[in-house]
Amino acid sequence: MKKPKFSIPPRYVLFLLTVLCVILLGINFVFPTALNPVRQGIFTLFMPMQKGINQIGASIADEIESFLHMREAEEENQLLRQENAALQEKLDRYALDYQELQELRALLGLKNTYEQYPSVAANVIQKESGNWFNSFVIDKGSDDGIKVDMNVLSGGGLCGIVTEVGKNYAKVLAIIDDDSNISAMSATSKDSFIVAGDLQLYGEGLLNIQYADKDAVLAKGDMVITSNISTKYLPGLLIGYIQEISLDANNLTQSGYLLPTADFDDLTQVLVIRMVKDDLMIDETETKPEESSEAEPQTEIPGGTEAQG
Amino acid sequence: MRRVILAAASILTAFLLQNSVLWTFSPLDVVPNLLLIVTVTYGLTCGKRIGMLIGAVCGILSDTFIGDGGLGFYMLIYIYAGALCGVFHGFIYSEEQLFPVVMIGLCDFAFGGYVYVFRFLIRGRLDMMSYVTGTIMPEVVFTVFAAILFYPLIYGLDRHLILTKKRRTSSFV
Numbered sequence: 038m039k040k041p042k043f044s045i046p047p048r049y050v051l052f053l054l055t056v057l058c059v060i061l062l063g064i065n066f067v068f069p070t071a072l073n074p075v076r077q078g079i080f081t082l083f084m085p086m087q088k089g090i091n092q093i094g095a096s097i098a099d100e101i102e103s104f105l106h107m108r109e110a111e112e113e114n115q116l117l118r119q120e121n122a123a124l125q126e127k128l129d130r131y132a133l134d135y136q137e138l139q140e141l142r143a144l145l146g147l148k149n150t151y152e153q154y155p156s157v158a159a160n161v162i163q164k165e166s167g168n169w170f171n172s173f174v175i176d177k178g179s180d181d182g183i184k185v186d187m188n189v190l191s192g193g194g195l196c197g198i199v200t201e202v203g204k205n206y207a208k209v210l211a212i213i214d215d216d217s218n219i220s221a222m223s224a225t226s227k228d229s230f231i232v233a234g235d236l237q238l239y240g241e242g243l244l245n246i247q248y249a250d251k252d253a254v255l256a257k258g259d260m261v262i263t264s265n266i267s268t269k270y271l272p273g274l275l276i277g278y279i280q281e282i283s284l285d286a287n288n289l290t291q292s293g294y295l296l297p298t299a300d301f302d303d304l305t306q307v308l309v310i311r312m313v314k315d316d317l318m319i320d321e322t323e324t325k326p327e328e329s330s331e332a333e334p335q336t337e338i339p340g341g342t343e344a345q346g
Numbered sequence: 347m348r349r350v351i352l353a354a355a356s357i358l359t360a361f362l363l364q365n366s367v368l369w370t371f372s373p374l375d376v377v378p379n380l381l382l383i384v385t386v387t388y389g390l391t392c393g394k395r396i397g398m399l400i401g402a403v404c405g406i407l408s409d410t411f412i413g414d415g416g417l418g419f420y421m422l423i424y425i426y427a428g429a430l431c432g433v434f435h436g437f438i439y440s441e442e443q444l445f446p447v448v449m450i451g452l453c454d455f456a457f458g459g460y461v462y463v464f465r466f467l468i469r470g471r472l473d474m475m476s477y478v479t480g481t482i483m484p485e486v487v488f489t490v491f492a493a494i495l496f497y498p499l500i501y502g503l504d505r506h507l508i509l510t511k512k513r514r515t516s517s518f519v
Contacts, residue, residue: 044395047393047394047395050395051398051426054402054425058418058425061417061418062418062419062422065417076417079410087365090363215469236481237471237477240480
């Protein structure tokens with residue numbers, strides 16, 4: 038193989054590139070946001086192509102899907118119509134209850150329930166291009182008011198948290214990612230624990246429940262929501278239902294598995310709640326001075342039980 | 347010049363397919379590592395320098411879109427894959443299919459090992475065998491299948507562009 042006389046030999050090029058990579062890694066370690074402009078630039082460059090390809094891929098997949106499942110779809114349609122009628126009935130009954138609930142809540146001075154959070158819908162345009170991590174990209178960004186740490190829901194359940202924002206895109210870390218930890222609680226007993234993602238459980242579609250107190254009242258089928266003491270997640274968001282729970286060998290904690298409500302196999306449309314936990318706490322301390330003693334414990338609890346990888 | 351465009355188009359296609367389209371069609375939620383296939387192909391057919399360059403570009407793309415905020419993590423492994431395959435540049439001849447595919451499989455296994463060690467093992471996930479069987483091996487198998495499709499394609503197009511050139515130039519290297 039001919040080597041041009043004026044070029045640097047490949048092994049030195051390799052060495053230089055290695056040094057460059059290590060320096061880049063070092064920069065990222067010390068100044069985590071320094072390289073963001075570069076990444077955002079590249080991201081924004083690729084966005085239109087991503088969106089286009091994704092739409093093509095999705096429509097092809099849809100066509101194939103509908104072709105293969107026509108008969109099943111018709112049967113399912115029948116069943117769903119019946120279910121819909123029954124649910125509509127329930128809905129009408131609940132509408133009255135809801136009104137009464139709102140009035141009672143107003144009386145007690147409780148603000149900020151789930152339905153009152155402002156939100157925006159977005160489409161998933163890109164999934165992780167690796168098999169190790171679980172994050173995805175949505176097509177709304179800072180231009181639409183998205184900020185880092187906003188919670189993302191899908192199918193009624195929590196599915197991720199925003200980690201990076203560009204002008205017209207945002208990167209969301211899914212809760213099933215190995216790095217994800219959420220401070221959660223049982224909706225019925227209000228006992229809190231940690232819900233963590235795990236790559237090994239990913240195949241089974243489950244999440245880990247960890248560090249539940251041994252005296253916590255938890256049972257299979259309990260609804261799990263984000264807790265009030267979470268530093269990044271707004272309270273009251275549905276995560277899923279307990280699949281399994283048991284006492285640990287150390288007799289101090291319980292642990293188990295949780296089945297998330299969001300369908301990670303079919304993430305296409307998501308809902309981003311346009312409110313960050315910090316905003317929530319500022320709201321409560323500003324507008325309700327007589328309840329500031331109630332809001333303060335929230336801000337004092339350290340985020341030690343929760344880490345964002 | 348045309349070879350440069352081919353290389354850029356290969357990287358772009360691999361990246362877009364890997365990120366968007368293949369996820370909808372893949373069973374087992376595993377996607378082949380097409381960027382690695384492109385890197386290894388160019389490393390084997392064009393030598394160390396080009397292998398490293400392609401690797402660097404693939405690495406930057408991966409770091410930007412998959413990585414956790416910084417450049418360098420994926421760049422390193424892709425550059426080394428390109429360089430390693432560049433070492434074997436002189437050993438293969440044009441009709442050879444098996445060696446490149448095996449090489450791609452081995453590189454992907456090393457890639458999986460690298461990601462596992464530096465992102466999972468150091469966080470205390472010690473159950474190595476389950477990661478190997480659950481994540482690394484499926485990815486390797488799918489990548490090898492994709493390699494059987496993509497390697498001849500890229501290599502063939504590249505050769506075609508070389509043969510149809512009127513003059514040999516070394517400006518690309």
